[in-house]
Amino acid sequence: MLTKNKLISELKKETDEVLDSPEERYAYSQDASNFWRVENIADAVVFVKNTEQIQKVVRIASKYNVPIICRGAGTNVVGACKIEHGGIVLNFSRMNKIIEISPENMTATVQPGVILGELQKEAEKFGLFYPPDPSNLSVSTIGGSIAQNSGGAKSFKYGTTADYVLDLKVVNSDGEVIELGSKTAKNSTGYNLAKLFVGSEGTLGIITEATLKLIPKPECKNIITAYFETVRDAILAVNSIIEHKIFPCSIDFMDKNAVQTIEKYYPANLLTDKEAMLLIEIDGLKCSMKYQKDVIESILKSCKASAIAISHNEEEYEKILRSRRSSMASCTKIKPNVTTDDVIVPRENLEKLVLGIQTICKKYSLECCMIGHVGDGSIHPQIPIDYSDEDEYCRYKKAKSEIYDLTSELGGILSGEHGIGSEKRKFIGKVVNSSALDYMRQIKKIFDPKNIFNPYKIF
């Protein structure tokens, strides 16, 4: 207790804003993941204002040997911000400046607390575009999305966060600032340490500044929707679009359960009697839009799609997108707790994955709203449950493990964009071999010999 008091008084001396009441520490000890109850809480929450304060906090944490858990918006869904061994939560909401947008270099240099959607809006003022778009982009931070290597629907055409990180400034375990990349458009100068930090879930160091690649903003965008009598027909249509070498911006999938649930929460006039729905976003030069639409429409027709429609204006486009982005929230209409997952297979095995997950959920009498960025082979089974129902929770755990086994059998991996955190770490060995895991552990030790940064996450 004495040590804890000393820790907090040192933090208060060296920084401006420290929360230490039990209620406040509790509030910052959970994230958007689906763990049952909060078992451990943080020792303190520090709202850092600049790099110097971060350096001081690292030195204090090192002196008292307590963990540092970085926190953006706390919206990761894998327990990456879960407090397991006490420690200091670092909050970056006061470090939310867009330092520079350079139209000449087509880059943005930002602090970690910048909201992703805000960066997109600012970049658009220069006719530029930052494509990573997790569905919660209106709250998700740049620091958090780099640390989780967030993707989103548009990753089919534009890639994930990793494809846009050029340079990072980070505070290391000695409290020193190091630069891990360059502001140049490409870089083959030694190991790519900036990319190593992408997806590292706050376990290697603290990102204090990021320089991100921007691309020209597509001139036009539009969304096509189509419905299918079977999941199989929908997946065949995805493959057929891709085989025709048409490159939509995104190809998203929703099964009947997902569409019905969304309609209860956010009515968008989606058809609720079809087994599957595809949402296909196209973008590019104005002169290309009709061609893309016509080709996709004719492929969809040949794949037994019905009610094919295209948005006619920004309002219709936004309404459809918002309905898709509401899918997780809408599951609260079914049960009090919403769980989501993120499994991905080579596209050729997508149908087996979707049908297999449906069978597993049926076997364990669980409801499942299935959505996915199927252009990538990525599926998010959202299983609404009631944690207070022990039997249901037990069935849910078994189903999860079987979904991971199936994914592994189909040559897939456990996350394409959400990360591993604490939720999936016991399963990572199902898809990553022990030698590769050993290298990961050694890398962690090199960057963080005292195991201070978000300890025991990922593996």
Ligand SMILES: Cc1cc2nc3c(=O)[nH]c(=O)nc-3n(C[C@H](O)[C@H](O)[C@H](O)COP(=O)(O)OP(=O)(O)OC[C@H]3O[C@@H](n4cnc5c(N)ncnc54)[C@H](O)[C@@H]3O)c2cc1C
């Ligand atoms: C409704 C909903 C929809 C979602 N949809 C998608 C989707 O479509 N695609 C997708 O990829 N993800 C999606 N996600 C997951 C989520 O968007 C990402 O994980 C997200 O980008 C995390 O951002 P955050 O600011 O909330 O980070 P947090 O959850 O606060 O943190 C995530 C990780 O980043 C670390 N971290 C934060 N800041 C720093 C820093 N400065 N330095 C080092 N480490 C740091 C944390 O320690 C933690 O390990 C969704 C989540 C929700 C709730």
